[in-house]
Amino acid sequence: MGTNVTIARDGLQALIEALRADGREVIGPTVREGAIIYDAIRDIADLPAGWTDRQEAGRYGLEQRADGALFGYTVGPHAWKQFLFPARETLWTMRRTGDGAEVTDGATPASRHAFIGVRSCELHAIAIQDKVFVSGPYPDTNYRARRADAFIVAVNCGQAGNTCFCVSMRTGPKVEGGFDLSLTELLDDTRHDFLIAIGSEAGAAIMQHVPHRPATAADLSAADSAVARAAAGIGRHLQTEGLKQALQAAPEHRRWDEVAARCLTCGNCTMVCPTCFCTTVRDHTDLAGNTARRVREWDSCFTLDFSYIHGGSVRHAPRARYRQWLTHKLANWIDQFGTSGCVGCGRCITWCPVGIDITEEAAAIANAPAAAREAHHEGA
Amino acid sequence: MAATDPAVAADPFLPALYRVARTRRELADTVTLELLPLEGVRPDFAPGQFNMLYAFGVGEAAISISGDAAEGAAFVHTVRNVGAVSGALARMRPGATLGLRGPFGTGWPVAAAEGADVVIVAGGLGLAPLRPAIRHILNHRRRYGRVVLLFGSRNPGEMLFRRELERWRQRLDVEIGVTVDHADPSWRGNVGVVPSLIRHASFDPHEAVAFVCGPEVMMRFTATALLAAGMGGERIWLSMERNMKCAIGLCGHCQFGPTFICKDGPVMRHDVIGGLLSVREI
Amino acid sequence: MKGLDAILEEHPFFAGFAPPHMQLIAGCARNRRFDEGEYLFHEGDPADEFFLIRHGRVALDITPPGRDPIVFETLGPGEIVGASWLVPPYRWMFDARALEVVRAIGIDAACLRGKCDADHDLGYQMMMRFLPILVKRLHATRLQILDVYGRH
Known part of the structure; x- marks a missing residue:
């Protein structure tokens, strides 16, 4: 070797x-x-x-x-x-x-x-x-x-x-x-x-x-x-230093509103991401109702159903769903698994239909923490 | 696969089969189910843990365990009909078969709370996940200081476990405060929200431990009242709820900031998650 | 039997009150007792006296036309019944009914308003104690309005 x-x-x-x-x-x-x-x-x-x-x-x-x-x-x-x-993937079948x-x-x-x-x-x-x-x-x-x-x-x-x-x-x-x-x-x-x-x-x-x-x-x-x-020849750069703390401290940053105005919440970024792992399950029954199959499928945190609890979706606004994805990927992932959830492959940038750039979004928040609560204060 | 290699854990997605042994209607939309395994014995569980219950062909839902951990061979669950799965579960009759995975998640710190006063604050169906902890504490009453149970409901007709509350109230070694949000004049008890009972309760805020379960807004107000009473956030425990598909930290749905409710919770400390509680749509 | 001064001093509302202020309050206070079911006051009545509960519980209710009364709050020992005496037109906005035998201190509202006008320090002390209670009740009312135990 x-x-x-x-x-x-x-x-x-x-x-x-x-x-x-x-x-x-x-x-x-x-x-x-x-x-x-x-x-x-x-x-x-x-x-x-x-x-x-x-x-x-x-x-x-x-x-x-x-x-x-x-x-x-x-x-x-x-x-x-x-x-x-x-x-x-079929998880199991029950008869x-x-x-x-x-x-x-x-x-x-x-x-x-x-x-x-x-x-x-x-x-x-x-x-x-x-x-x-x-x-x-x-x-x-x-x-x-x-x-x-x-x-x-x-x-x-x-x-x-x-x-x-x-x-x-x-x-x-x-x-x-x-x-x-x-x-x-x-x-x-x-x-x-x-x-x-x-x-x-x-x-x-x-x-x-x-x-x-x-x-x-x-x-x-x-x-x-x-x-x-x-x-x-690397085309882009993501500034990681201090990024986790900046993101976790900025749930009310005005940048979330700005990116949400562009984001279609289509979930393309999560589908092409090589680390995104979220799944949902679907239950299928045959016509006679004697056999039920439980199937696990890729899911996206950009869907409304993703955060549904009886009564409604927790993350209703697009800003909340984009914030969840980015904050999870670049910050919360580190708490959960000891590593960033991003490997810098750039797929989410390329395959975003409106060209949202994760490196730009992260930098906007990391570089302007002072704007963190402005939007919040305006609403208060 | 699992069968050929004992070192490999069984597939955690596979449900075990259980049968409904008994049902008891608690409220118009709420039923308690006693579930016995078709094979073997039910696993041990800690008060505050939950199971994933599967209704044939309909789906799976996370339902906390409402029975006594030291009593009986069954898993006891109290289910409110609020959706397709919980509705199918709530309509089950004795003899029905269902799938069950679990128990999962963290429990109420009943051992760590020994020696301390315990303040239990429940709202609505939130009394169900607290019931195993209450039973445990009352079964080992001498290990605890003062015990206070404060319970809020929407109205007197929607009060869970009313008969059992009456039995607990007759004990002299537990202080019970019950309140409803709305009542007609025939109700002779308290009217008002459950956090407002806190300042009348007898406990030492510096030594007490609080277990809180109910709708999230109710828990936020309750935590505020407990903090105002002088209790530290590290002594306040909340039972959280989020969408959950797998219960084992793999599906991603139950994330609450950096935590997974399924494995870091559902019972979580206020000083750990309190900052997130006030973030809209987190 | 305890004197009114001693009873007032024991009530949590007056904890830490300066003795001269206590004496001014005592001059407006009297002992009150209500039997079970008796009304402390009715909606629309002049708010000329408010109550510090010592024993027993009081239900506050409102009766919509053609419907049963709705109890929206109950109050117990150590709590205060009534704020309408503070603001014009000094009329009660709900009924207050004794759920059991209630012992309370009744405070003559016109008397106390007069003393607060004459002694702004006293007025300030009264406001400092009343306002947190009112804010707390406002918060509780908001939680109540949310109807958090409903099915949505």
């Missing part, structure tokens, strides 16, 4: 095949409907060769690259959480019997996944969801099973997106740990190789089926400069 080797572009095909031969469903980036998403891949040809993404607040688009890079983009609308923590009922565990056998192309920010997001789902007194057994079975092939970013801010969150762009294998794409006019770092015994075992050679000093240096290029 800690060993670096180099593979050629074809070696990646061998890696995919080795993972499939190991009985895994291989998930990787692929182009679909104008975006790079994560889905099952069978072949290196499924990867987004020669594509890159252009992202701004509220905008996302794909463009052709001048080269044939396989990982020459940042992050798209998908996160790996949809595989470890599916958007919809009426003659004198009572019987309950059947609804968990489908966990598919053994291999993820290819996991970014550093995404590794941090997975680590954060591990804390949420596994570290408490009641671990989510389905999540834990899927997580334990997942094989992770990380990738170092060779470029940064305009909405990325991993550097200020200390979550990237360099992959530091939490992977079985990590890739750095080494691409220029003369070569298209990948530097591979082996991060686990499982990773080392798989590499026995993948043709490779020892990494040279030149390979390592090329990899370092690729990551440095990404770090230098």
Whole structure:
């Protein structure tokens, strides 16, 4: 472990095949409907060769690259959480019997996944969801099973997106740990190789089926400069110092009213966020009413139903719902799980239909605590 | 899965099956259910904890336990019909089967309060989650100093556990204050809000512990009155309510500032959450 | 039997009152007793006397036309019945009825108003004691209006 080797572009095909031969469903980036998403891949040809993404607040688009890079983009609308923590999952089924009922565990056998192309920010997001789902007194057994079975092939970013801010969150762009294998794409006019770092015994075992050679000093240096290029190109910055205290002290800050005037409370930010974990449950019965199924689904704190208690919703105003999301993500999360809930991937900025920028909103409150209670006083 | 690996805890989402053993109508819209497990024995619980009760095909709701923790084989729950799930639960007849997960959450600090005066302030259905604590304290009466129970209701006809209140009132070792918000002249008791009873109650504010449960606004006013009486926020405990789907800290719904009501509560200290109580729509 | 002065001094409302002020109050005070069901006063009557309850409880009610009276507050030992004597037109706005035998100190309102006008220190002391009671009752009334135990 800690060993670096180099593979050629074809070696990646061998890696995919080795993972499939190991009985895994291989998930990787692929182009679909104008975006790079994560889905099952069978072949290196499924990867987004020669594509890159252009992202701004509220905008996302794909463009052709001048080269044939396989990982020459940042992050798209998908996160790996949809595989470890599916958007919809049957918790259990209950059947009426003659004198009572019987309950059947609804968990489908966990598919053994291999993820290819996991970014550093995404590794941090997975680590954060591990804390949420596994570290408490009641671990989510389905999540834990899927997580334990997942094989992770990380990738170092060779470029940064305009909405990325991993550097200020200390979550990237360099992959530091939490992977079985990590890739750095080494691409220029003369070569298209990948530097591979082996991060686990499982990773080392798989590499026995993948043709490779020892990494040279030149390979390592090329990899370092690729990551440095990404770090230098980071588009945004989130000021974290003092932010938790500032947010928790500012529930009546006038900025909440300003952002609420723009926010559509659509919940896109929560759907694309790689750490958002809130769920609701739905109960379904068959037509005869003898079988009931309880299904857990992703939920969003932006819905009115989310905070409903008999009588009405606690967080009725959009300002209260945006405040809940942002304060939870950047402040309360630290109290709850010992880490920020944000990894700086920038998805919520890109996929917000009106382009609300979490870094701007946080800065507005952190930098102007004096405005904290003005709106409140006006109303008093 | 769980069955093959004893080190792995059982799936906390799976309900155990219970049967309604008895029902008792408390009020027009409120019923007490006694629930017995179809298999095994009910788990132990602490006064103040709650269970998630599942009505077949309708859904699950967090309902606090209203029975005596040291008595009987059943879980006792007092349910008010305020929605689809609670309505289905409140309509259940003896013999009906339902799902149950729990017990969950924090309890009233009945052990920590030993040696101190205890002031219990309940409003409306808030008496139900306090009942296990009251029973515990009265069963171990000598361990406590003065015991005061103050209870407010909407009107005399909507007063929960009226017969049991009468029995408690006959004891000489507990001071009971009952009040209603509205009454006709046939009511000979107090009229007024429950916090206004606090200053007439006999307790040492510096040594007493308060357990408060009721609608949140009532708890806010009550906490203000207890603080005004000289009690420290660290001695005032409130039982909170928020939307709850999982009860195990995973669904995110019950967040109250940095806390999860399901696992950091429902019973929480006023000096910890008091600052949030006055924040609108938190 | 205790003198009126001693009884006044024991009442929590007058805790810490200066002796000269106590004497002025005592000059306006008398002992009162109401049997169960007896009215201390009725809505519309001149508010010429207010009461410091010593024993027993008093119900305050209002009767809407065609309906039963609604009791909106009960008061007990140590509490004060009536504030309308403080502000013109000095008329009671509700009925006050003894729920049981009530022993109280009745204070002649015109007498006390006159002494407060003549001695503003006394007037200030009276206001400092009355206002917190009135504010507390206002807060309680707000909570009552919210009807927090209703189903919504």
